[in-house]
Amino acid sequence: MDSDRPHERPTAFDRMLSPVHRWIWSDADRRVQKLLRFSETETDGGRDILRAAEVTSDPLLRRLYLEHAIDEFRHGVLFRHRAAELLKVSASRSSQGFHGDWLAPGGHGLDDLQVDGESDRNMLAFLHLSEKAAASRFTVYRDVMQHDPPTRAVFEEILHDETFHMNYTLMQLARVEPKRHRRHLWRARLSRLWKAYLRVATGLAGILGSMLLTIQYFVLLPPFAWLAKRAARRESSGWTMVSPGHRDSLDRQY
Numbered sequence: 001m002d003s004d005r006p007h008e009r010p011t012a013f014d015r016m017l018s019p020v021h022r023w024i025w026s027d028a029d030r031r032v033q034k035l036l037r038f039s040e041t042e043t044d045g046g047r048d049i050l051r052a053a054e055v056t057s058d059p060l061l062r063r064l065y066l067e068h069a070i071d072e073f074r075h076g077v078l079f080r081h082r083a084a085e086l087l088k089v090s091a092s093r094s095s096q097g098f099h100g101d102w103l104a105p106g107g108h109g110l111d112d113l114q115v116d117g118e119s120d121r122n123m124l125a126f127l128h129l130s131e132k133a134a135a136s137r138f139t140v141y142r143d144v145m146q147h148d149p150p151t152r153a154v155f156e157e158i159l160h161d162e163t164f165h166m167n168y169t170l171m172q173l174a175r176v177e178p179k180r181h182r183r184h185l186w187r188a189r190l191s192r193l194w195k196a197y198l199r200v201a202t203g204l205a206g207i208l209g210s211m212l213l214t215i216q217y218f219v220l221l222p223p224f225a226w227l228a229k230r231a232a233r234r235e236s237s238g239w240t241m242v243s244p245g246h247r248d249s250l251d252r253q254y
């Protein structure tokens with residue numbers, strides 16, 4: 001899709017993380033893994049938008065969603081091809097190292113998308129915010145990719161489409177909900193914020209749980225281990241004579 005509109009400016013948060021993104025993308029192996037993951041995200045997003053085209057009753061939206069889905073599938077192919085080219089050069093193997101996915105995520109956040117049962121206005125509000133986030137992140141990724149001009153060109157090309165997606169979804173939202181489109185945007189924003197909070201809270205709960213278990217292991221277990229060792233030292237080794245008064249214990253269970 002073509003658009004003469006200017007590109008989205010990255011958010012202050014994405015700009016602030018530029019040095020981190022530069023570091024994450026500087027490693028060739030990590031770049032391959034991230035491009036492959038981005039390819040999956042784009043293709044999955046395209047599949048969901050294709051489903052949105054099936055369920056909408058608005059003919060214009062159906063056509064736009066179809067074109068949008070084709071764009072996302074194409075982005076998936078572009079990312080995969082670039083990853084394959086890099087893989088040929090570096091002969092990289094699957095690396096299990098740090099990929100910084102939570103710091104440099106795939107653009108859209110379309111993984112949160114629930115197509116069935118969503119109204120057109122909710123779908124458009126969600127898509128607009130997702131595409132806006134994608135445009136912001138891809139702008140930063142493109143800018144930190146000076147050391148790899150072909151990958152930078154891929155981001156540049158995809159960014160062009162994401163900006164168009166961001167703009168058409170907003171225009172269509174204003175068409176289907178002329179008076180209340182801002183309210184829908186705020187609702188979608190709060191929903192994204194809530195999901196982001198849940199993701200962070202889940203991650204934090206995992207970290208806190210591990211820390212508490214580690215503290216318990218090193219603080220609570222040693223006294224018990226010490227007591228057990230002391231009791232073991234007091235036990236005399238080998239067979240022990242039973243005093244005559246305890247003989248009757250053999251006649252009953254306790």
Ligand SMILES: [Fe+2]
Nearest residue numbers: 042072075162
């Ligand atoms: Fe895309």
Ligand SMILES: [Fe+2]
Nearest residue numbers: 131161162165
């Ligand atoms: Fe997009």
